Amino acid sequence: MGNGAVLTGRHFMMGNIACAEGALAAGCRFAAGYPITPATEVAERLAERLPAVGGTFLQMEDEIASIAAVIGASWGGMKAMTATSGPGISLMLENIGFALGTETPCVIVNVMRGGPTTGIPSVELQGDVVQPRRGSHGDYQIIALAPSSVQESFDYTVEAFNLAERFRTPVFVLSDAFLGHMREELLVPSADRIPLAERKRFPAGADVETLPAFLDEDVAPMPIFGEGHKAHVTSSCHDAFGRRNVIDASALDVFIRKLNEKIARHRDEIVRVAADLEGSDVGLVSYGSVFRCAQAAVEAGRAEGLRLGWFKLGTIWPFPDRELAEAASRVKHLMVLENNLGQVVDYVRAAAASRCTVSFLPPRVLGELHEIEDILKAVREVRP
Amino acid sequence: MSLTTFEHPLAKYIRPSAKKTANCPGCGNGILAQSILRAIEGLGLTLDDFVFVSGIGCAAWIPSPSFFADVLHTTHGRPIAFATGIKAALPAKHVMVVSGDGDLTAIGGNHLIHAARRNIAMTVVCVNNGIYGMTGGQVAPTTPLGLTTVTTPFGNAENPFDICELVKGAGASFVARWTTYHPRQMEKTIKKAIQKKGFAFVEVLSQCPVEFGRKTGMGNTVQMLEWYKTKSVTLARAQGMKPEELRDRIVVGEFVDVDKPELIETLAAVRAKAMASA
Numbered sequence: 001m002g003n004g005a006v007l008t009g010r011h012f013m014m015g016n017i018a019c020a021e022g023a024l025a026a027g028c029r030f031a032a033g034y035p036i037t038p039a040t041e042v043a044e045r046l047a048e049r050l051p052a053v054g055g056t057f058l059q060m061e062d063e064i065a066s067i068a069a070v071i072g073a074s075w076g077g078m079k080a081m082t083a084t085s086g087p088g089i090s091l092m093l094e095n096i097g098f099a100l101g102t103e104t105p106c107v108i109v110n111v112m113r114g115g116p117t118t119g120i121p122s123v124e125l126q127g128d129v130v131q132p133r134r135g136s137h138g139d140y141q142i143i144a145l146a147p148s149s150v151q152e153s154f155d156y157t158v159e160a161f162n163l164a165e166r167f168r169t170p171v172f173v174l175s176d177a178f179l180g181h182m183r184e185e186l187l188v189p190s191a192d193r194i195p196l197a198e199r200k201r202f203p204a205g206a207d208v209e210t211l212p213a214f215l216d217e218d219v220a221p222m223p224i225f226g227e228g229h230k231a232h233v234t235s236s237c238h239d240a241f242g243r244r245n246v247i248d249a250s251a252l253d254v255f256i257r258k259l260n261e262k263i264a265r266h267r268d269e270i271v272r273v274a275a276d277l278e279g280s281d282v283g284l285v286s287y288g289s290v291f292r293c294a295q296a297a298v299e300a301g302r303a304e305g306l307r308l309g310w311f312k313l314g315t316i317w318p319f320p321d322r323e324l325a326e327a328a329s330r331v332k333h334l335m336v337l338e339n340n341l342g343q344v345v346d347y348v349r350a351a352a353a354s355r356c357t358v359s360f361l362p363p364r365v366l367g368e369l370h371e372i373e374d375i376l377k378a379v380r381e382v383r384p
Numbered sequence: 385m386s387l388t389t390f391e392h393p394l395a396k397y398i399r400p401s402a403k404k405t406a407n408c409p410g411c412g413n414g415i416l417a418q419s420i421l422r423a424i425e426g427l428g429l430t431l432d433d434f435v436f437v438s439g440i441g442c443a444a445w446i447p448s449p450s451f452f453a454d455v456l457h458t459t460h461g462r463p464i465a466f467a468t469g470i471k472a473a474l475p476a477k478h479v480m481v482v483s484g485d486g487d488l489t490a491i492g493g494n495h496l497i498h499a500a501r502r503n504i505a506m507t508v509v510c511v512n513n514g515i516y517g518m519t520g521g522q523v524a525p526t527t528p529l530g531l532t533t534v535t536t537p538f539g540n541a542e543n544p545f546d547i548c549e550l551v552k553g554a555g556a557s558f559v560a561r562w563t564t565y566h567p568r569q570m571e572k573t574i575k576k577a578i579q580k581k582g583f584a585f586v587e588v589l590s591q592c593p594v595e596f597g598r599k600t601g602m603g604n605t606v607q608m609l610e611w612y613k614t615k616s617v618t619l620a621r622a623q624g625m626k627p628e629e630l631r632d633r634i635v636v637g638e639f640v641d642v643d644k645p646e647l648i649e650t651l652a653a654v655r656a657k658a659m660a661s662a
Binding site for chain 1: 399400401431432435437448449452453454455456457458459462465466467468469470471472473474476477494495498651654655657658659661662
């Protein structure tokens with residue numbers, strides 16, 4: 001890696017800064033963004049660090065231009081990212097669909113804040129967790145990771161770049177205002193201990209008219225611009241050679257299915273969960289900053305003799321349905337904790353089916369973290 | 385060479401699988417496409433020296449899929465923003481955006497003015513047919529005041545943009561305008577635009593006989609080209625004319641050709657500064 005891109009060592013760092021450092025360690029050399037609370041520190045850090053490692057940061061005129069520039073840079077062969085918060089994601093969604101449809105690797109960080117609409121910029125809310133899955137128009141699969149610590153802000157950003165490169169697709173990192181501004185310990189390994197994935201490149205001398213560069217469920221090689229491949233890249237419905245077909249519904253069927261299958265078929269490679277459900281009757285399902293409350297509640301609950309465990313969603317999309325189904329058959333009850341009025345809980349209910357009962361617990365005040373005692377009170381009242 | 389084996393001299397630049405055109409009969413796109421390709425050939429460059437970027441609308445179909453080159457056909461209004469990322473990643477390549485007036489000045493107006501302000505080295509060819517052609521002839525920010533379109537059935541109530549003035553005001557280092565009546569002048573100007581180290585903007589007034597001419601009463605292709613011919617006045621001549629004489633005239637020529645700091649170069653300087661202090 002060289003040039004000081006990897007800040008190997010032990011740090012006391014803010015989540016947003018760790019996210020930027022994860023991007024640099026992953027090989028990100030282009031970032032574009034627009035100022036927005038509570039995500040701005042990611043852009044500020046990248047603006048400071050990228051030029052020093054030979055990269056580029058551009059502050060664009062808006063979020064639409066930011067994601068567009070990121071996609072352009074990715075086709076120019078660079079690992080690229082943007083970081084924003086809810087309102088910015090809302091503006092980016094059309095072009096995120098473009099990245100999906102053209103199979104462009106890139107990373108989008110959403111440091112979630114209180115919404116809907118302008119909401120409260122500095123208060124965290126897990127309000128945008130379903131948005132990546134269904135926000136852009138049309139039918140598609142997406143990858144979204146949810147870190148729950150400063151360490152994971154670094155690790156998951158590296159992982160997001162690796163998944164983006166591996167599957168030639170946009171990948172979300174769903175952070176939040178609490179996590180983004182929280183400071184804790186970060187351990188950055190040496191560069192050689194950070195496994196990096198690189199996109200499969202279109203072979204030199206191969207012909208884009210005869211070798212498919214799109215719509216392969218096992219990921220087609222990417223004809224990077226500037227290498228003489230003469231690639232035709234369009235977000236209109238196209239075939240495996242990038243040739244536009246806006247006439248046949250059967251072409252659209254293939255277009256949608258292949259892109260979906262590319263993620264769905266490899267979900268086991270993507271999905272990451274962690275659980276401690278040993279001897280538990282009740283499992284607390286959570287993700288992101290709320291996982292910290294769940295973990296603390298399990299510790300406190302066990303101390304008072306409750307048969308309580310936790311299940312953490314590291315990946316929100318693709319949804320860890322099989323893993324949750326398995327967890328649901330091990331416990332009597334799953335309690336979903338989210339800092340919203342219930343977004344992922346519906347997916348948990350569907351995954352658990354009738355294997356166990358499922359309930360939902362928001363914090364007492366949306367935008368604040370769950371009180372440990374509130375969680376334990378709810379657990380004591382569970383009658384599966 | 386017999387007539388049966390005759391091949392268009394620019395055919396080598398066309399993607400083999402692009403067998404058809406989406407352009408209507410009489411469209412100005414073909415004239416412009418040839419001017420672009422002749423300019424590239426005339427400079428001794430190949431299509432591998434370029435990345436083409438287009439948006440949504442009829443003009444976007446000039447490079448996509450026809451030009452046998454790297455082509456990114458983007459979302460509506462955003463090609464310049466995509467092109468900015470491409471240029472940053474591939475500074476040695478020529479990046480050319482070809483798109484329409486609706487794409488670049490309405491939905492994408494913000495990207496146009498900011499790219500001009502940044503003075504990023506790229507060529508932007510704006511095909512101005514004064515209408516939304518692809519969707520069936522709706523009013524555009526370039527449609528003349530009073531003109532009847534399908535969304536202004538009682539006449540257009542709005543003033544049109546002078547796109548070149550807009551881009552000039554935003555800070556581009558090269559700004560020019562021609563019409564499809566001027567393919568040779570256009571070719572020379574596009575050559576200059578490609579060679580310009582900075583944001584180079586070429587507006588091309590282009591006839592849309594089907595959605596503009598037919599629906600607004602401006603006539604067919606020949607009538608519209610005739611209109612461009614009689615209404616056009618070169619910049620040199622226009623400078624000696626009074627404002628009232630210039631009303632309803634199309635001033636053509638090269639309006640701006642200046643040297644000023646260019647983004648890719650200033651970014652390289654930023655990088656050098658950052659590396660020195662790291």
